[in-house]
Amino acid sequence: MIKLCGFALSNYYNKVKFVLLEHGIPFEEVFVKPSQEEAMLEHSPLGKVPYIQTEQGDLCESQAIVEYLAARFPDKAIFSADPWEAAKERELITFVDVHLELTVRNLYKEAFFGGTVTDATKGRVEKLLVHHIAGFKRIAKFGPYLRGERFSVADAAGYASLPLVGMATQTIYGRDFLLDAGVDWKSYVKAINSRPAAQRVSEDRKAAVAASRPA
Structure with missing residues (x-):
């Protein structure tokens, strides 16, 4: 196993x-x-x-x-059987993992862990994120899933990481870059949460958060 x-x-x-x-x-x-x-x-x-x-x-x-x-x-059938659809799923995963999450990760030290991030880093991340989110919007359909009406493997990446982009930018800049750009990640996550697998992931994550807090 x-x-x-x-x-x-x-x-x-x-x-x-x-x-x-x-x-x-x-x-x-x-x-x-x-x-x-x-x-x-x-x-x-x-x-x-x-x-x-x-x-x-x-x-x-x-x-x-x-x-x-x-x-x-x-x-x-984790990826679509259609080569084009499978490639588009991989494209979306790359945007979420690399262009969005890996960029915003530079803010986590201050956004989530009580540290500090330099103003230079904040400025660089802001410019990159604005550019990358605009590109992401051009390929993500949110209908309600990233590829449209059909759930795909790309949504596993979106579900896991898009909330971090929104929450980190809200904490650091005072505004949620995704929501500001018209990417309603909250409604998206709500739609994904109808799936039993997502519910299990969410419940286990919440339990881990609770367990990590000081007594």
Whole structure:
């Protein structure tokens, strides 16, 4: 059985977990936090989560994991059978993971963890995000899903990461860049939450948040 290693506060862990749950792939969760200890680096070369353990070995990076699952379980149809649709799903995932989340991640230290971010970083992130969100709007349909009326694997990425973009920018700049651009991520998340897999991911994340708070 596949072991999914990480923790429920990680959006990329939740992206992979959503895919596993949505497609009924058996897996076991193993609580692991990021670390630079050698024991961790033997499994995940940068000490990040998530990673999975399989009978063939370890695999890290959320998108590589999703691609592996799609190839290992072709009957699950994780990506569309149509080559164009599958490519468009991957395009959306790249926009969410790389152009949006990876950019806004530079703000997390101050937005979520009580640290500080330099004004130079805030200015650079703002310019990039405004540009990247405008591009994202050109390809995301929100009808109600990212590709339109049909739920796709791209929505696992969108569900896990778009709220972080909205919340981080609201905290740092006093305005939600997604909502300001007309991307109603709150209604989108609400639509996704009708799915049992999303409900499980959300419930486990909320429980992890509650457990992480001081008594």
